[in-house]
Amino acid sequence: MTEHIPVARLFRSRAAGSEKVAFIELFFDLVFVFAVTQLSHYVIEHLTLIGVFEGLLMLMAVWWVWIYTTWVTNWMNPEVGPVRWMLIMLMLVGLVLSTSIPDAFGDRSLQFALAYILMQVGRTVFVIVSFRRVGDPEGALNLARIAIWFIYSAPFWIAGAILGGDLQLALWAAALGIELFAPAVRYWVPLIRATPIESWQVLGGHMAERAGLFIILALGESIIVTGTLFSRNEITPSSVLALLAAFVGTILFWLLYFSHGAEHGHRFISSSQQTGRIARLTYTYLHMLLVGGVVLVAVGDDLVLAHPDDPLDTTTAAIVVAAAALYLLGNLLFKRSIGRPWLRSHLMGMAALTALFLAWPAIPGITPLAITWIVNGVVALIVVIDEYVWPVNDDDDDDEPAQEAAHAVEN
Known part of the structure; x- marks a missing residue:
């Protein structure tokens, strides 16, 4: 049988003093230092109204990856091996995402889109599995709703990367709009409805x-x-x-x-x-x-x-x-x-x-x-x-x- 990992090990304790930011979280941020630098240079080198809009769209995507990961590390214990390795793998894919920024509206558009989707969906699936391993089906269902919204937006990212041109900007804006709208409706999905707000409690x-x-x-x-x-x-x-x-x-x-x-x-x-x-x-x-x-x-x-x-x-x-x-x-x-x-x-x-x-x-x-x-x-x-x-x-x-x-x- 698979070992049943205790909640106290895989997820953060909610006791006093458990809000400390872990060193692995600071290490994870290094990739985003590079990403933000890349975004600044992109806007500088594409200093038109469209170029600024493209840069801000990618900035919102980078922020969206980072803030979702922050929600995850607020729930889960980053000092535990599986969570730590999840963050390290996100760093690797995040490096691929960051290196594609200078040409994300050119030859590396598909690289940016696939890296972004992999980070968002992959991390969410990891948390779903973790909730199931600790015997929390309601938590797993909540994360499944999030995964469904990310999967729904994924074709817009991929289609935009493949089609390119003006359609790329429009489709990527639509994809990001879908994802920005999702928390506002608490990830409502037909049949399984919305996530209860009580399950969003954070440290x-x-x-x-x-x-x-x-x-x-x-x-x-x-x-x-x-x-x-x-x-x-x-x-x-x-x-x-x-x-x-x-x-x-x-x-x-x-x-x-x-x-x-x-x-x-x-x-x-x-x-x-x-x-x-x-x-x-x-x-x-x-x-x-x-x-x-x-x-x-x-x-x-x-x-x-x-x-x-x-x-x-x-x-x-x-x-x-x-x-x-x-x-x-x-x-x-x-x-x-x-x-x-x-x-x-x-x-x-x-x-x-x-x-x-x-x-x-x-x-x-x-x-x-x-x-x-x-x-x-x-x-x-x-x-x-x-x-x-x-x-x-x-x-x-x-x-x-x-x-x-x-x-x-x-x-």
């Missing part, structure tokens, strides 16, 4: 920490991109100021997320009775906006470092301003979803960035370097306002806005 501290680590990973990739370009360029006052602007922007982005939001999110989800609902909205969906903003920042920093003193063009202005605006929007929605009020500083910041983008053609002699520092000034002002002018008490989790947000998220 909130682990989920919050993993999401924060991915933000750090993305911010670190921005530093890698700018540092690499600076090392290859001639050192001039303008290039030094451009490097400093990129570094200051990264610090400001870090402060926006980690000064109050990350820790408050950790406490909010950990104390909630509906951790699955919060994890779905806050850490599965809304963090895509944050990661997208960070990747666009890396692209903007590259453009500014390459030509800091050239006349500002529409593309550079759009990337630099949109990156900060998207990141602000992500922070605003993230903080609202974990019990904060609608932060006036973030709303004012997005309004100021919109006005800047509309007004820059009328500013004489404006350069990429200048607009980067202006954007940094707007973000710095938001950080100062949040810290000193309109601070929100992180220790007060019982205020009315927090209760309203909690009710909205959990119902």
